[in-house]
Amino acid sequence: MAAITIFGKGNMGQAIGDVFKQGGNQVSFIDRDDPVENLGAIVVLAVPYAAALAIAQQNQAQLAGKVVIDISNPLNFETWDELVVPADSSAAAQIAAALPQAKVVKAFNTTFAATLQSRQVAGQAPTTVLAASDHADAKQALAAALSDSGVQVIDAGSLKRARELESFGFLQMTLAANDKIGWNGGFAVLK
Template identity: 60%
Template sequence: MANVTVFGQGNMGSAIGENFAAAGNNVAYVTETETVDALGEIVVLAVPYGAVERIISTYGEALQGKIVIDITNPVNFETFDDLVVPADSSAAAEIAQKLPESKIVKAFNTTFAATLATKQVGGVQPTTVLLAGDDAEAKKSVTAALAGSGLEFIDAGSLKRARELEAFGFLQISLAAAEKISWTAGFAIIK
């Protein structure tokens, strides 16, 4: 059992938190402007990418040694036509530079909240969460904390793979925004 702090209680934060709780973990929700005394050993950044800087400036010291799950997709939400991080980087890499003492794991950014809640894509395939990170033990800790949640996981590799995960998330978001797929749909992985 882990203590999990989720920054953000929107659709994604709630769905992720509910999965951690269903797996038997203690979950606390925090807003990015709220100040709390202690953070869990797993911290989920379920906020827009633009809000991450404020969390880091407020909680930078408290995040040292923590597993920090970055779910952000750094999409330009004005145009839905680009990512707002350099092409050779990712939101996760930018966060890792600012939190060098934290264990950054990219996850949940390629799933929509509805598929996390139902644990299915298209009512047929199980929801698969892709993870990327440089700390293998941190990724194992995340998947272990979610064992029994009903979600499936694939380790996508090092944190460098966050670029591809963010591009994949961006594609899914831009298709939903253009009403080519539903916000309750998603991409399924058939094993």
């Protein structure tokens, strides 16, 4: 059992919290104005990219030594036509640069809240959480915390792979926003 702290109580924050609770973990939530203290070993930034980066920059000391999970897809939400990070980088890489003493993991950005809640993509395939990090132990901690949650976790490689995960998440979100797929659908990984 792990202690999990989630920044953000929106649809994704709640769905991620439920998945971790199903896995037998202790979950707490933190709001924007709450003091940042007594954080769990795993901290989830379930907020938009700009807010996640600000949290990282403002709380380096509190997040040192933690497994920090970035779920953001850094879309330009005004145009829905581009990512707002440099093409050779990612939101996760930017957050990792702000948190040199933390173990940053990119995860949950290729799932929708509905697929986390149902544990299935379009009722047909298990929900898969793809995880990228330069810290194998951080990915293992995430996988262990989700082992009894009803979702599968796949190691997607180093944090460099966050670029592709964010592009993948961007594509999936734009398809859903344009009614090409449902918010309970998306891409699935079949093993």
